[in-house]
Amino acid sequence: MKITNRLSWKYVRDEIHHEILSGRYGPGDRLPRDADIANQLNCARSTVQRAMQDLSDIGLVERRRKGGTRVHPEPVTRATLDIPITRHEVEKKGGRYGYQLIMQEEMSAPRTVLAAFELTSPVSMLRIEALHLSDNRPYMLEDRWVCLDTVPEIRDVDLKIQSANEWLVLNRPYSRCDLRFYAISADQKMSEMLGAKIGDALLLIERSTWIDGAPITTVKTITTPGYQLLTSS
Amino acid sequence: MKITNRLSWKYVRDEIHHEILSGRYGPGDRLPRDADIANQLNCARSTVQRAMQDLSDIGLVERRRKGGTRVHPEPVTRATLDIPITRHEVEKKGGRYGYQLIMQEEMSAPRTVLAAFELTSPVSMLRIEALHLSDNRPYMLEDRWVCLDTVPEIRDVDLKIQSANEWLVLNRPYSRCDLRFYAISADQKMSEMLGAKIGDALLLIERSTWIDGAPITTVKTITTPGYQLLTSS
DNA sequence: AACGGTAATATGTAGCTACTTAAAATGTCA
DNA sequence: TGACATTTTAAGTAGCTACATATTACCGTT
Numbered sequence: 001m002k003i004t005n006r007l008s009w010k011y012v013r014d015e016i017h018h019e020i021l022s023g024r025y026g027p028g029d030r031l032p033r034d035a036d037i038a039n040q041l042n043c044a045r046s047t048v049q050r051a052m053q054d055l056s057d058i059g060l061v062e063r064r065r066k067g068g069t070r071v072h073p074e075p076v077t078r079a080t081l082d083i084p085i086t087r088h089e090v091e092k093k094g095g096r097y098g099y100q101l102i103m104q105e106e107m108s109a110p111r112t113v114l115a116a117f118e119l120t121s122p123v124s125m126l127r128i129e130a131l132h133l134s135d136n137r138p139y140m141l142e143d144r145w146v147c148l149d150t151v152p153e154i155r156d157v158d159l160k161i162q163s164a165n166e167w168l169v170l171n172r173p174y175s176r177c178d179l180r181f182y183a184i185s186a187d188q189k190m191s192e193m194l195g196a197k198i199g200d201a202l203l204l205i206e207r208s209t210w211i212d213g214a215p216i217t218t219v220k221t222i223t224t225p226g227y228q229l230l231t232s233s
Numbered sequence: 234m235k236i237t238n239r240l241s242w243k244y245v246r247d248e249i250h251h252e253i254l255s256g257r258y259g260p261g262d263r264l265p266r267d268a269d270i271a272n273q274l275n276c277a278r279s280t281v282q283r284a285m286q287d288l289s290d291i292g293l294v295e296r297r298r299k300g301g302t303r304v305h306p307e308p309v310t311r312a313t314l315d316i317p318i319t320r321h322e323v324e325k326k327g328g329r330y331g332y333q334l335i336m337q338e339e340m341s342a343p344r345t346v347l348a349a350f351e352l353t354s355p356v357s358m359l360r361i362e363a364l365h366l367s368d369n370r371p372y373m374l375e376d377r378w379v380c381l382d383t384v385p386e387i388r389d390v391d392l393k394i395q396s397a398n399e400w401l402v403l404n405r406p407y408s409r410c411d412l413r414f415y416a417i418s419a420d421q422k423m424s425e426m427l428g429a430k431i432g433d434a435l436l437l438i439e440r441s442t443w444i445d446g447a448p449i450t451t452v453k454t455i456t457t458p459g460y461q462l463l464t465s466s
Numbered sequence: 467a468a469c470g471g472t473a474a475t476a477t478g479t480a481g482c483t484a485c486t487t488a489a490a491a492t493g494t495c496a
Numbered sequence: 497t498g499a500c501a502t503t504t505t506a507a508g509t510a511g512c513t514a515c516a517t518a519t520t521a522c523c524g525t526t
Contacts, residue, residue, distance in 0.1 A: 008509065021406045033476060044511045049477075059315060065477045066519040075402050076315040077440065078465075079412045082292060083310040169308050173254045179312050179464040183416035183434035201416035201434035207310070231412040232311075241479070266506060277481045282507075298488040298507045 007043045013051035015041065017060065020071055028073040031061065081179070082232040083205070085166050086142075090134045098133030101160045102193075106148065113145045116208050117215040124148045126155070128164050131193060138194045140227075144219040151216055165219070172216055174209035181205055181229070190222060200225045240276045246284035248274065250293065253304055261306040264294065314412070315465040316438070318399050319375075323367040331366030334393045335426075339381065346378045349411075349441050350448040357381045359388070361397050364426060371427045373460075377452040384449055398452070405449055407442035414438055414462070423455060433458045 016037070025031060032040075034048040041048070052069055055061045059078040063069045090097040109125040117123075125145045132140040144164055146154050157167050186200040196202065202225060208218040249270070258264060267285060271278040285302055288294045292311040296302045323330040342358040350356075358378045365373040377397055379387050390400050419433040429435065435458060441451040 183436040203416040
């Protein structure tokens, strides 16, 4: 039986985490240099580096070259959300997935859409409206704009068969993704589409993606009443 | 001038990312071993390891010891959310922060609360209702339960002065945090508290935290009409 | 005191070696 | 054939060195 007296970087991380939460270091305080911590804990600097990287990832500390490491002045609760392809989401919940293309049209993007992309000059886009179904019942309403300059191939995709949602996720990488969540009351049209009552509170997920600064798509996902979005773990 | 022909791990990451998206490797496919990729790209295995770690973090690939690396069979859009302390959120938006404790009472947790913690036996908890204000106008309604077994010190905190939100984030680390987002219609009480109309669609954020399996707190954060939650970057 | 260039420094990255560990693959025996 | 033990494999971790890079800190000049 071998006692593992090697320190895992997670142990180092938790050690520092604990020191911060014990009040030894408060928000904004500067922590010792990696090398000193390594010395103190009798491990390699690379181990401390990994630990610190992780603490930085979860938002507990801020690191800057030469500036050193300091406790994040405004602690946050950081969470990770996984938004699956809608078909997978439905199937995972045990439903039979269905999909209806409502409309598809090339047109110049209105100002609200340009705003979502932080653009000012008019751009030609493909507007798509589609309904995702679970066991033949409405599940999600998708209101999407795809930038034709960035993704001309979308013209060749048969969106009656494959949803733009799925095609884009599988074929278009993005370098930036902005998400926005809010609640709205169902209007006449939404309530008809989603089988909800007018005035029902609906969760709306707005997502915009870019590749190297070029807009790809922006989509409003309108969920059915009672829909809940959960963090991954 | 020195040409940096060293490969940064980000370059390696993007290279692999590109290979996946080009269709060379599809969902579920197994990628070459780290060592082989390192050989092929003429870099160290540790560099590939770092690149792969990152791809695994963003959910593009799955890695298992001995099993190797494979493209995630169900690609997801992974996003990071930062939920700040409410006071900081208000102040960042330029508002003057205010806070009102509505009620505070020790009692046995009802079943709905126990369920949020995946508990079955009754537990004594502190129930807190509080209102966060921005420029003297309602901003957020907080409906919280704190587990007194896990956090007995909360009894000594003057919650009329400091919000439980802030005290907990600053003083209680957690090892698990579940978040849940959904929309509700404002009822009589909420509309009065938040200055909304009855039936207004409100975004609700539910958060439960644990430390090493022991429940800390669960809170329902009811936002004012029009509130939007955004991803960090 | 303001400005600007230079040196100092803490973190970031890369490469190498060695060892650990989870789990898949294989072999053995009933 | 099926259950179980063993081997092998590929990722994970740790330690070391060397160098890169972004800032801060310092100092001299005007």
